[in-house]
Amino acid sequence: xxCFRIAALAVVGFMMLWLISQSVSAQTKxxxxxxxxxxxxxxxxxxxxxxxxxxxTQLKLWIFSxxxxxxxxxxxxxxxxxxxxxxxxxxxxFEPHARYLASRGMVxxxxxxxxxxxxxxxxxxxxxxxxxxxxxxxxxxKRLGIDPQRLAAGGGSAGGHVAAATGNVPGxxxxxxxxxxxxxxxxxxxxxxxxxxxxxxxxxxRVGERFKEISPMHNIRQGAxxxxxxxxxxxxxxxxxxxxxxxxxxxAAGARCDLHVYAGQKHGFFNKSRSPKHYAKTVFAMDKxxxxxxxxxxEPTITISKNE
Numbered sequence: 468x469x470c471f472r473i474a475a476l477a478v479v480g481f482m483m484l485w486l487i488s489q490s491v492s493a494q495t496k497x498x499x500x501x502x503x504x505x506x507x508x509x510x511x512x513x514x515x516x517x518x519x520x521x522x523x524t525q526l527k528l529w530i531f532s533x534x535x536x537x538x539x540x541x542x543x544x545x546x547x548x549x550x551x552x553x554x555x556x557x558x559x560x561f562e563p564h565a566r567y568l569a570s571r572g573m574v575x576x577x578x579x580x581x582x583x584x585x586x587x588x589x590x591x592x593x594x595x596x597x598x599x600x601x602x603x604x605x606x607x608x609k610r611l612g613i614d615p616q617r618l619a620a621g622g623g624s625a626g627g628h629v630a631a632a633t634g635n636v637p638g639x640x641x642x643x644x645x646x647x648x649x650x651x652x653x654x655x656x657x658x659x660x661x662x663x664x665x666x667x668x669x670x671x672x673r674v675g676e677r678f679k680e681i682s683p684m685h686n687i688r689q690g691a692x693x694x695x696x697x698x699x700x701x702x703x704x705x706x707x708x709x710x711x712x713x714x715x716x717x718x719a720a721g722a723r724c725d726l727h728v729y730a731g732q733k734h735g736f737f738n739k740s741r742s743p744k745h746y747a748k749t750v751f752a753m754d755k756x757x758x759x760x761x762x763x764x765x766e767p768t769i770t771i772s773k774n775e
Contacts, residue, residue: 504524510558510559510577513529516528516529519599521586524581526578528546528558529565529577531565531568536574536612538611543613543614543619544575544614545575545621545656546575546578546601547560547620547621547622548580551626552624553670553673555583555584556625556626558578561621563746564750564753565577571763572763574613576604578597580597589674590681591681593629594628594629598633598650599640599650601651602644605648617760617762620655621656623660624659624705628662631661631662631683632683634692635686635688636683639681651692655693656753658749659699659702659704659734662682662709663712664678664685665684665685668684669705684716687717696714696725696727697737698710698726699736700728702733702734703733707728729745750769
C-alpha cells in the first residue's frame with residue numbers, strides 16, 4: 468500500500484510539472500506571436516507616413532505643413548526626435564515646436580523610433596532609426612515639397628543624442644538602405660542633448676566599449692552641421708562643461724555651434740508643458756538661428772517678455 472501511495476504521488480507530481488511546462492510553453496509561444504507595439508500617438512492635421520519597418524514595428528513620422536503648401540514647393544524642413552533615455556517617450560514632446568515651424572513656413576516633422584520599453588532595443592538602433600528618418604525625408608523630398616539640402620534634425624535629451632549622432636557619427640546606417648542618399652542633416656537643433664557617451668559621459672553603461680561608434684563628442688569633424696544647443700546650468704545629466712567642450716571641438720573643426728545656457732534651469736526645462744516661458748525663449752532663439760541660415764524670413768512670431 469505504501470509503495471502504491473508513493474507511486475501515485477509521483478504520477479501526480481509528474482502531471483503537475485507537465486501541466487506547468489505546457490502553460491509556460493504556451494505563454495512563450497503567445498509572446499513570440501505578439502508584435503512590438505509602435506508609439507501611441509496621433510496629431511490633428513498632420514500627415515502620417517511609415518518611414519521604416521524594424522523589429523516588427525511600423526515606425527511612423529508625422530508631417531506638419533505650412534498653410535497652402537504644395538508638393539511643387541521646396542521648403543526647408545526639420546525632424547524632431549523625442550527624449551526618454553532611449554527607453555521610451557512620445558513624438559508629442561516636440562509637436563509644439565513642429566507646429567510653430569510650420570506656421571513660419573517650414574515643413575516640420577516629429578518621428579517615432581525604436582526604444583527599449585517597446586522594442587527591447589539599444590541606443591544603436593535609436594541612431595539607426597534617426598538616420599533612416601533623415602534619409603527617408605530626403606528620398607521623398609520632391610513628393611513632400613521640401614528642399615533636400617535644407618533639412619534639420621533636432622531633439623531633446625536622448626532624442627538630442629539621436630539628432631546629434633545623425634549629424635556627426637559616420638556609421639550605424641541601415642545596410643539595406645540606399646547609401647547614395649545622405650542621412651546627415653544640414654543643421655542641428657539640440658535641446659539638452661546627450662553629447663558624450665564615453666566613460667565619463669551619459670549612457671556609457673548602455674553602449675560600453677562601443678562608445679566611439681555612437682558618441683557625438685567623439686566624432687566631430689570638418690563639415691559638421693551648424694548647430695544650436697540649449698542647456699540649463701542646473702542640468703544634473705548634461706553638465707555645462709560637456710556642452711562647452713562640444714562647442715570647442717566644433718569650432719576647432721571649423722563648424723558653427725551656438726550654445727545658449729539658461730540660469731537656474733534643470734533637465735527638460737525647454738518643454739512647453741513644463742515651462743511655457745522657457746519654451747518661448749528657446750523657440751525664439753531657434754527661429755533666429757534658422758533665419759541666420761536663410762531658412763526663415765522676418766522676425767520670430769512667438770513672443771517673449773522684454774523683461775526676461
